[in-house]
Amino acid sequence: MNMEHSNKDSIRDAIFDLVYDELPHEKALETIDLIREDKELWSYYQQMKKDKELLDKAGFKEADGFILENARGKLFDKLASEKKSGKIIDFTNVVKQKYEKGFIAILKYAAVIAVTIFASQAYFTKDLKTTLPIQNSPFVEEQDQINPVAYDRYENTLDLDRYNLSDVNVTRQGEEVTLEFDVSTRKIVKGKQDDPNIVYTLDQIMRDQNNPAIKLRTMKVLDEPRDAKLQNSLISVMLNDDNPAVRRKAFKVLTKGAITEDVKNSLMKLIKNDKDSNLKIEALEILENYDKSLAKSAVSDVSKDSELYEFKSILNDK
Amino acid sequence: MLSEQLLIEKAIKGDERSFEILIKSIDRKILNLLLNILKDEDEAMDAYQETFIKVHKNLSKFNLESSFFTWVYRIAVNTAYSDFKKKQKVQSRTAEFDVRENESLLNIADNHDGIDGEVYDRKQRIIESEIEKLSYQQKSVVYLKSYEGKKFREIAEILSINVGTAKKYFHRAVQNIKKKVYETEEV
Numbered sequence: 001m002n003m004e005h006s007n008k009d010s011i012r013d014a015i016f017d018l019v020y021d022e023l024p025h026e027k028a029l030e031t032i033d034l035i036r037e038d039k040e041l042w043s044y045y046q047q048m049k050k051d052k053e054l055l056d057k058a059g060f061k062e063a064d065g066f067i068l069e070n071a072r073g074k075l076f077d078k079l080a081s082e083k084k085s086g087k088i089i090d091f092t093n094v095v096k097q098k099y100e101k102g103f104i105a106i107l108k109y110a111a112v113i114a115v116t117i118f119a120s121q122a123y124f125t126k127d128l129k130t131t132l133p134i135q136n137s138p139f140v141e142e143q144d145q146i147n148p149v150a151y152d153r154y155e156n157t158l159d160l161d162r163y164n165l166s167d168v169n170v171t172r173q174g175e176e177v178t179l180e181f182d183v184s185t186r187k188i189v190k191g192k193q194d195d196p197n198i199v200y201t202l203d204q205i206m207r208d209q210n211n212p213a214i215k216l217r218t219m220k221v222l223d224e225p226r227d228a229k230l231q232n233s234l235i236s237v238m239l240n241d242d243n244p245a246v247r248r249k250a251f252k253v254l255t256k257g258a259i260t261e262d263v264k265n266s267l268m269k270l271i272k273n274d275k276d277s278n279l280k281i282e283a284l285e286i287l288e289n290y291d292k293s294l295a296k297s298a299v300s301d302v303s304k305d306s307e308l309y310e311f312k313s314i315l316n317d318k
Numbered sequence: 319m320l321s322e323q324l325l326i327e328k329a330i331k332g333d334e335r336s337f338e339i340l341i342k343s344i345d346r347k348i349l350n351l352l353l354n355i356l357k358d359e360d361e362a363m364d365a366y367q368e369t370f371i372k373v374h375k376n377l378s379k380f381n382l383e384s385s386f387f388t389w390v391y392r393i394a395v396n397t398a399y400s401d402f403k404k405k406q407k408v409q410s411r412t413a414e415f416d417v418r419e420n421e422s423l424l425n426i427a428d429n430h431d432g433i434d435g436e437v438y439d440r441k442q443r444i445i446e447s448e449i450e451k452l453s454y455q456q457k458s459v460v461y462l463k464s465y466e467g468k469k470f471r472e473i474a475e476i477l478s479i480n481v482g483t484a485k486k487y488f489h490r491a492v493q494n495i496k497k498k499v500y501e502t503e504e505v
Contacts, residue, residue, distance in 0.1 A: 016489070020463065020470075020488075021467070022469060022470060051496055054495060054496060055460065055492065056464070057442045058445055058446060059442055060350070060354050060461065060464075061350070062350055062353075063349040067349070068349055071349055071363050071366045072341075072342070074363070075366070075370050075371070076338070078367060079374055
């Protein structure tokens, strides 16, 4: 009797494994043969299958592409900054271990000398700049306001390579945009979005940066771009960036307000070539609001991604 | 296409590109796991970051003969567990939190409605709500088994428990959910 009982228990265990795909094929067939003969075990098996179906209704969440790209952007940013600070720690540790106490004093003197050189260099650079035929430096110390000047005059004076753009912090308060470069330089560009300094800097970031997180952060503060050059940079990002979240964000910025001919044409290119079918559909919907005939000609490019547009495409053919 | 082992070896030597490829091959699954266990997007994002920073820092300690995937999963589950414990402490202090939790549960249900346009039936809500009430261990086993379709052997390895315990957690979780569903159906 006990033997029979324990045998049934072990068969129940096997049923559990069978239902949850834990058994190798041969063993699974063997178990099915065993339980088929026994009414009680068979109903136990059926019940367990029902229980399993309950969990199929669990509706687990899945991360969408945007969240994933955002998480990746933040992670690689963080790793880059940790790597940078890690190197400094490694260096000081090596030095510390090698030379112990006596060398710390020398290091302190070296630090004082370095700060003095850095400060005097900054002072002379500032002097040099005032000799140039430009009245306002685009890089000013915190809280200083930049006055708008002619765009072209700034083109050759900004050298963003001098600054670590991976740490740039872009914020916006009302109409005012602030771009704060890495903390060590304490350089800030501040002004309205249309301010030539701001436009130039934003444009540089959009054109030169490879880091998707920085591009996303920068575009976050943008309204519809009124400057043609910045608009062109955004169009290029929307059409060519490798990162789908960045392309989508550029699309959102470019279509915030009334769209220009250039944007319309770039939307056509996006609809034709982008890999993100949802973005293509959104672009087509925007285009439909502005230029019905252009949108009509683009429907066929979206039809393979969407049942609705497949239907529209068929109607167009008729 | 480089093999996983080669990528790991290169990443250990400091090749950032190899590390990036390695991460991108598994991070979607890790983020899904964290989203479902922590039920909060921001917390999941933080735990994601923390997980991969730990992976980066400890990569040289990884035993090349074991599964990289399982190793990262284990780090993610443990990272999420510390966040989960912190969250539990806060929850136990404020009754208000429970109300918000229930609201967020309803929000999840509503969002699901919006995304899929499917009828989000009562039974499903009960099941999700019961999963939410499970212990951290039970919840992890249920997710890894039902969503990821992992074998109990792998789940046990990820959670550093034995296979029997993993099965027991799962079985109990199913029993709890089932009980609640049938009780409600009777009403």
